[in-house]
Amino acid sequence: MxxxxxxxxxxxxxxxxxxxxxxxxxxxxxxxxxxxxxxxxxxxxxxxxxxxxxxxxxxxxxxxxxxxxxxxxxxxxxxxxPRGDAGVSWISGAEVMPAVLQALGASLLLMGGALLVAAVTAAGVCARTLRLGAGRRLDERRSAGTGSAFLATLPDFLTASVLASVVGVQLGWLPALGWYGPAWMVLPALSLGLPAGALLGRLLDDLLPGAFAEPWALAAAARGVHGRTVARQALRRCVPGLLPNLGLFVVGLTGGAVAVEKIFDIPGLGRLSLQAATAQDLPVLQAGTLALVVLAAAVGGLARLAARLLIGPALRDGALPSLHRPTPSRPTTPPLLYGGLLLAVVAAGLARDPLELDTTARLRSPSWAHPFGTDALGRDVLARVGHGALDTLAVAAAVSAAALLLGVLLGLLPRFSGPLADTVNAVPPVLAALLVTAVAGSGPATPALAVTAVAWAPLAAHTSALLRQEKATTHLAATRGLGATPLQLLRHEILPAVLPPVLRHALLRLPGVALSLAALGFLGLGAQPPSPEWGLLLSENLPYVERAPWAALAPAAALALLGAVAVTAGGGVDRTRARRRHA
Structure with a gap:
C-alpha cells in the first residue's frame, strides 16, 4: 500500500x-x-x-x-x-538569505496570531448552528448572521487602519507601530484574522447542517448521546472539506499581508516581496517566492494528511453519506432588502456630479447637502459611490464568474489542480499582477486577467475537497452499481452536490474581487484617479480616516452591502435544489 x-x-x-x-x-x-x-x-x-x-x-x-x-x-x-546562498540584494548589497528568513519568521508569527483570531471568529459564526444541531432542532436553524457577511467582506487594510488609528493612537490601548513583542502582534492579527475567520466560519456553517442530518447523528440523537459530543463529531466530519482552503489561508496570510505589514510597520515577507517586486530586486524576489512555494507545498501536504487522519478510512471504503443534502434554512433577512438598499444608494449617487470640486467644503461631515460627506478635494462621496457602482459591479461580477468556472473545472481534476492552486496561491498579489502584465501587456483587460489568474485557486481547492468526499459516498457507489456512466454520475450526483457550496463561496468572495481589482491601481493598472471605482475610493480616502472616517466608510459599507446581497442570495441556491427534489 x-x-x-x-x-x-x-x-x-x-x-x-x-x-x-x-x-x-x-x-x-x-x-x-x-x-x-x-x-x-x-x-x-x-x-x-x-x-x-x-x-x-x-x-x-x-x-x-x-x-x-x-x-x-x-x-x-x-x-x-544548495550552499544556502541566495545571492545579494541588487538594492542594498546585503545577503539575501538572512533577510528572507528573518522576514519569513515575522510573517509566520503574524500568521499564527491571525489563525488564532480566525479560529475564535469562525467558532462564533458557527456557534448557533452547533447549538441547534446538537440540540436536534435543525429545523429552527437560520443561516449565519449578516454580521459575519459584513465582517468577511471587510478589506484587511481598512480594518488595520481603523484599529491602528482608534485603538492604537486615539485610545492608546495597544501599540500600533513596530514589531517588538507579543503586544505589537495583537492589532495586526485582528486585522487579518477577523475577515478570514468570518469567511471560514461561513463555509463551515454551510456544511454543518448536512453533517447533523446524517444517519450517525440521527442515531446518536435517538440514543440520547450528549449534544456536545455530536457537535464535536460533526465538526470532525466537516473540517476535512475546508482543510485545503485553510492551507491557502495560511500561505495567503504569510505572503499576502502586504497592506497590514505596511500599516503596522512589520518587517514581514509580504512587505519585503512588495519592495523587491517594485524595485525588481530579483535575488530577493526569487528567494521570497521560493520560500512561499515551499511553505505552500508543506502546508498542502499537512492539510491532506490531516484530512486522511480525520476521515481517511471512510474515504477509502466509500462509506460516507452525502454531506450536501438539502436542509431547512431560512435567511435572516431577504436579499431583496439589501439589494434594494444598495440600489437606492446607487440611484441617489447617480443624480449627482462625482467630479465637481469644492475646495471650501473639504472633508465635510455628512449633512443634508452631502449625505455621505465630502472627500479631501470637496467632492460628494455619495456621488462617487453611485457612479463607481457600474464599473465596480460589472467587472467584479465578470471576474468572479470566470474564477468560478475555472475553479470548478480545475477542481474536478484534483491531481492537476492541487499543486497548481498551491503554487498560484504562493505568489504575492503584486507579483501576480506584474507577471500577468509582463505576459499580456498593459491594457484595459489586464487587471481582470491578473485577478482571475489567482481568484480561481480557493474555489478549485474547495471543489476538490468536496469532490473527494462525494466520491466516497454510499449513494454514489449504489448508483454506480446500477449501471450509471461516469458522465451521468458527474451530471446528476456529483455536480448537484458540489456546485451549491462552491457557488456560495464564490459569492462571498465577490467584494474581495472588487477590492483586488482596485488594488492594481497602485501599480499603474486598473482604475486611476479621478475614477470613482469603490476600491480606489477606499485607497484615496484612507489617509484621512482619522479626520473624516465617513469618506472611507461609505465605499466600505457599499462593498459590505454587496457582500450581504451575495451571501443572502447564495443561500437560496440550496433551497431551490431542495424544492426541486421534493416536487
Whole structure:
C-alpha cells in the first residue's frame, strides 16, 4: 500500500517541482519579459535623484552582471541555493538569505496570531448552528448572521487602519507601530484574522447542517448521546472539506499581508516581496517566492494528511453519506432588502456630479447637502459611490464568474489542480499582477486577467475537497452499481452536490474581487484617479480616516452591502435544489 501511494504521489511531486521551477524562472525573467531595463529600475530604487546617464547604467550592469543575460544570472542564483546562498540584494548589497528568513519568521508569527483570531471568529459564526444541531432542532436553524457577511467582506487594510488609528493612537490601548513583542502582534492579527475567520466560519456553517442530518447523528440523537459530543463529531466530519482552503489561508496570510505589514510597520515577507517586486530586486524576489512555494507545498501536504487522519478510512471504503443534502434554512433577512438598499444608494449617487470640486467644503461631515460627506478635494462621496457602482459591479461580477468556472473545472481534476492552486496561491498579489502584465501587456483587460489568474485557486481547492468526499459516498457507489456512466454520475450526483457550496463561496468572495481589482491601481493598472471605482475610493480616502472616517466608510459599507446581497442570495441556491427534489 505504501509503495502504491508513493507511486501515485510521484507524478504529483514532479508536477509540483515543474510548477515551482516555472514560477521561479518567470520571476527571474521578469524585467526582460516586461521589456524594462533592470539597470534603470535598480538605479531609481537606489537613488531617485541620480541622473540615468549611459555611464551610470553601464556601471550598474557591470556590477550586477546583467550583460551576461538572464539565463546566466538565473543559473548562477540556482547554483548557489544548495550552499544556502541566495545571492545579494541588487538594492542594498546585503545577503539575501538572512533577510528572507528573518522576514519569513515575522510573517509566520503574524500568521499564527491571525489563525488564532480566525479560529475564535469562525467558532462564533458557527456557534448557533452547533447549538441547534446538537440540540436536534435543525429545523429552527437560520443561516449565519449578516454580521459575519459584513465582517468577511471587510478589506484587511481598512480594518488595520481603523484599529491602528482608534485603538492604537486615539485610545492608546495597544501599540500600533513596530514589531517588538507579543503586544505589537495583537492589532495586526485582528486585522487579518477577523475577515478570514468570518469567511471560514461561513463555509463551515454551510456544511454543518448536512453533517447533523446524517444517519450517525440521527442515531446518536435517538440514543440520547450528549449534544456536545455530536457537535464535536460533526465538526470532525466537516473540517476535512475546508482543510485545503485553510492551507491557502495560511500561505495567503504569510505572503499576502502586504497592506497590514505596511500599516503596522512589520518587517514581514509580504512587505519585503512588495519592495523587491517594485524595485525588481530579483535575488530577493526569487528567494521570497521560493520560500512561499515551499511553505505552500508543506502546508498542502499537512492539510491532506490531516484530512486522511480525520476521515481517511471512510474515504477509502466509500462509506460516507452525502454531506450536501438539502436542509431547512431560512435567511435572516431577504436579499431583496439589501439589494434594494444598495440600489437606492446607487440611484441617489447617480443624480449627482462625482467630479465637481469644492475646495471650501473639504472633508465635510455628512449633512443634508452631502449625505455621505465630502472627500479631501470637496467632492460628494455619495456621488462617487453611485457612479463607481457600474464599473465596480460589472467587472467584479465578470471576474468572479470566470474564477468560478475555472475553479470548478480545475477542481474536478484534483491531481492537476492541487499543486497548481498551491503554487498560484504562493505568489504575492503584486507579483501576480506584474507577471500577468509582463505576459499580456498593459491594457484595459489586464487587471481582470491578473485577478482571475489567482481568484480561481480557493474555489478549485474547495471543489476538490468536496469532490473527494462525494466520491466516497454510499449513494454514489449504489448508483454506480446500477449501471450509471461516469458522465451521468458527474451530471446528476456529483455536480448537484458540489456546485451549491462552491457557488456560495464564490459569492462571498465577490467584494474581495472588487477590492483586488482596485488594488492594481497602485501599480499603474486598473482604475486611476479621478475614477470613482469603490476600491480606489477606499485607497484615496484612507489617509484621512482619522479626520473624516465617513469618506472611507461609505465605499466600505457599499462593498459590505454587496457582500450581504451575495451571501443572502447564495443561500437560496440550496433551497431551490431542495424544492426541486421534493416536487
Amino acid at each position: 505504501v509503495k502504491a501511494a508513493l507511486r501515485g504521489g510521484a507524478p504529483v511531486l514532479v508536477w509540483r517541482a515543474v510548477l515551482a521551477a516555472v514560477l521561479v524562472c518567470g520571476v527571474g525573467l521578469l524585467p526582460w519579459l516586461s521589456r524594462t531595463d533592470p539597470a534603470l529600475t535598480v538605479l531609481r530604487a537606489r537613488s531617485a535623484e541620480r541622473t540615468a546617464t549611459p555611464e551610470v547604467l553601464d556601471a550598474i550592469r557591470a556590477q550586477l552582471g546583467l550583460d551576461a543575460g538572464p539565463a546566466r544570472l538565473l543559473g548562477d542564483w540556482l547554483g548557489g541555493l
